[in-house]
Amino acid sequence: MANTVIPKELVDKIVSENHLSNVGRASIREVKKLINDIEAASGTRFIRMEMGIPGLPACQIGIEAEIKALQSGVASIYPDVYGIPELKTEIARFVKNFLNISVRPTSCLPTVGSMQGSFAAFLTISRAQAGKNTTLFIDPGFAVHRQQHAVMQIPYESFDVYNYRGEKLREKLEEYLSKGNISSIFYSNPNNPSWICFTENELKIIGDLANKYNVVVMEDLAYFGMDFRKDISKPGVPPFQATVANYTDNYLLFISSSKAFSYAGQRLGMMVISDKLFDTEFPNFKNYYASTGFGHTMIYGTLYPLSSGTAHSPQYGLAAILKAVNDGKYNFVDEIKIYAEKARRMKEMFLNNGFHLVYDKDEDENLADGFYFTVGYDKMSGDELLKELLYFGISAISLGITGSSRQGLRACVSLVPMEDLPELKTRLEAFRACHQ
Ligand SMILES: Cc1ncc(COP(=O)(O)O)c(C=O)c1O
16 A cells, blocks of 8 residues: 555554454554554554543642642541542532532432443442343443443343434334333433434433333433533533433433543542432342442442442542532633534544544434544445554544444544644545545
């Protein structure tokens, strides 16, 4: 192949040394390591779009509050498993201010990142009702949630939602829920990787069916506020972040601090359980736990043996961030809007060079510009496209590892500096010249 950015033989050699028979099937962390190796061997910096790391500095309010907390001596003290009162109160205020949903502070729990929250929830919910142990993923999704199921041997089913948008979603969900084995529905919104956002109509369908079939909806709001088509940044003022919690009491929300507050390193997520679910008794828990109340079991049955709570100082950090946000003193959405501008410009470059968007609409509306977008090229499979782009110094992940039924790649904008955009354009032009 002529005019690649990195010699093909070198890329192929390093792929082989990494024992990756198909790069498209590699996990995100494996792709990251591969790119590090190719960069080191070739001396060429990649346009890195594989990993969803926040590309912004952590919120300073949190850092300062953490330093203060550490200096006051919290490092030597075990935090309570259910979280410090200041944080629980601010989470409940945040949920009221930005989702317009009321929950007690008791029902708001800190977890070691959203990842621990989902691990704990999958484990607990799959044991709540006899015969109902299977999670339904509305895909595409984040591969690590599948991995959590594999580790715990919890069964799951899934479907790619793109062909079942709008009213079609009802029939598709009923097909699964009517079988009686589904304990919960899980999805991220905005969606990683496709960046689709459910419409209010779709959220109502999910909520109504959760009520009808008595299943728990787990809504992953890792990209809170990042449907930048509407500005949800004013506390207590509509519009609010869209949520299924408007349509069912049978919900559990995961709100990550990693992207919204660029706080990924401190591994602090929020699990928000509806008050009704928190208080619900599940007699089947008796087979695994010492208690039957959902909230009590989540805290003392699952979170306690997992990590005995979350680190102390990050809880003070997040409490301070949320307080500033809730008081209207810190506009977190303004801080992260840069992702939308980057996505807009990057998408344009891909489209100008013969690529197409794989997921492009929320019903009849164009997708928002945000943290991720998806691209395909001609009839190439996602796995092939990923491999081909490596020769041009561009990395991403294949949709093949996300439960997607479509061919293409997920591109993450966060780690691409604005000043690298001209280089991205040049490399995409080189790619196109080789593939026409
Ligand atoms: C959909 C989704 N859920 C959860 C997470 C992880 O969140 P946390 O860093 O809070 O564990 C991510 C991170 O990329 C994600 O994309």
